[in-house]
Amino acid sequence: MITLHHVGVVVSSIEDAADLYCDTLGLKSEGIYESYGMKKVFLHSEGPSALVLLLMEPSQSEDRFGRFLRDKGEGLFHLSFFTNTYDDDLQAIKEKGFSVDEEGPYTLPEKDSVRAAWLQPRETRGVWIELVDSTGFPL
Numbered sequence: 293m294i295t296l297h298h299v300g301v302v303v304s305s306i307e308d309a310a311d312l313y314c315d316t317l318g319l320k321s322e323g324i325y326e327s328y329g330m331k332k333v334f335l336h337s338e339g340p341s342a343l344v345l346l347l348m349e350p351s352q353s354e355d356r357f358g359r360f361l362r363d364k365g366e367g368l369f370h371l372s373f374f375t376n377t378y379d380d381d382l383q384a385i386k387e388k389g390f391s392v393d394e395e396g397p398y399t400l401p402e403k404d405s406v407r408a409a410w411l412q413p414r415e416t417r418g419v420w421i422e423l424v425d426s427t428g429f430p431l
Contacts, residue, residue: 293376297424298334298344300370302361306331306349309366313345330357346372356420370410370420378425382409385423390415 303309306324310333313319319335326332329352337343348369350357360369375381386392390411397405411421 294373294381294423295375295426297372297374297426298346299368300346300348300372300420300422301367302357302369303347303349303366304361306333306347309347309349310335313347319343319345329355368419370422372422372424374424374426376426378407378423378427382423385409385411 301309310321310324313335314321317337319337322334322336324331324333329350331349331351333347335345335347348357350361352358353362357369382392393410393412394408397407407425409423411423413420
């Protein structure tokens with residue numbers, strides 16, 4: 293089962309962006325942390341249709357996040373989908389002809405490490421799509 297987990301937004305100031313979303317929309321912050329060369333914060337709403345945003349402030353200008361900020365400015369970077377059938381879903385995506393950048397394992401605040409694969413924006417209408425192995429995550 294594939295489920296949208298979060299929307300990733302690249303920002304130039306994580307503190308200012310978090311304040312905007314929290315003050316304006318009432319989202320709750322899980323706290324700013326550093327990971328993989330950038331500051332990150334998960335923000336979420338509450339209720340039956342909960343929203344999760346991941347704000348990312350890159351500090352490395354040559355990784356995909358830094359290049360995005362430099363070339364396009366702040367904005368929507370990726371959609372992150374979690375799946376509990378990661379291997380099968382990844383194989384199906386590859387069989388459909390998509391190029392996949394595999395990464396990981398990498399660390400998230402709520403888990404030591406996860407496996408993830410990225411579908412490139414040139415094949416997905418301009419948005420990175422992240423597929424994450426949700427095994428062990430409460431969905």
